Amino acid sequence: MGLNVWNGIAAAGLAVVMSASAAQADTLQSGLEQDRAAILAMAGEYDVTFDFREHLPIEAAYELHEAEVTPAREVVYVIADERDFISLQHLLLVGPPDAPIVIKHWRQDWAYEPARVMRYQGFNTWDFADLSTDQSTGAWSQTVYQVDDSPRYAGLARWTHGVNASTWEPEVSWRPLPRRDGTTRDDYDVIEAVNRHTITAWGWTHEQDNTKLVLRDGEQRALVREHGINTYRRTELAGVEAAEQYWAQTGDYWALIRAAWDSVFEAAGEFTVDDDADGTRVYTPLLSAGQDVVDGAANTQEAYRAAAAVMAAQVRVNGAAPQLPGLTDS
Secondary structure, X not given: OOHHHHHXXXXXXXXXXXXXXXXXXXXXXXXXXXXXXXXXXXXXXXXXXXXXXXXXXXXXXXXXXXOEEEXXXXXXXXXXXXXXXXXXXXXXXXXXXXXXXXXXXXXXXXXXXXOEEEEEEEOOEEEEEEOOHHHXXXXXXXXXXXXXXXXXXXXXXXXXXXXXXXXXXXXXXXXXXXXXXXXXXXXXXXXXXXXXXEEOOOEEEEEEEEEEEEOOOOOOEEEEEXXXXXXXXXXXXXXXXXXXXXXXXXXXXXXXXXXXXXXXXXXXXXXXXXOOOOOOOOHHHHHHHHHHHHHOOOOXXXXXXXXXXXXXXXXXXXXXXXXXXXXXXX
């Protein structure tokens, strides 16, 4: 389905979310269809600004890093839409507007009344927390994945809907270092974050109130606090056909990668995702294998087997190598 169609669906969904009168706003309940409309309204084409600013040094000698403000162009596809599950895939368009390069970006999965939620434990390790009926009733989990569909973080909350905005805000949770820090610094180990999504008539925002924590040396201490806001303003992007072409070429490959990760999650009480001996991160070869499909250097199955071999070497499920689907198929 083309992005113009998804823009229309998102706008229609947003109309449902914003349909309450001012008099109704105080008593409006977060019904399933309004929740779904708010989530689906995040699909479409956007001018984006990623804005992260450290503002409170907690350790006395800490010097604030400079603000990181990055403009971007992003397309968001709905790749799964069921009554109680929605998956949104983000694609970045970089370079000339009329001939952009497409980079697979993050993914967000939304599950209604889930039985469990993923937790980051620090040091490249995740597990799952079982949820009670009281916790999950009426709530949605959002699980965020990295560019290679490996996990980042998750949260659980109920949507609230008003006249001008719909908001989802879970409790504080941990997440790994973002790439903007993970590739440039090593003075902290985990982000403790409040993660807030707000859907408006003009687009949506993703706010993050982050505390950067040090976990090493047998203690936990806060280093600095940071505020981040990612602003998605709905627009019509030039060059969006490149995103459609990329996803048409690689969608089957990434579906296999998602299935491989799902097999890890289903088997795991605890799992880790580590760099290899040379420090190569999992996302580098997985993205490269997807690009091989685009370039015609490998077909979907060949690319998947190469990627799955990397996952088998660098992922551990309950301390052992994962059994990934199709890895030994000829």
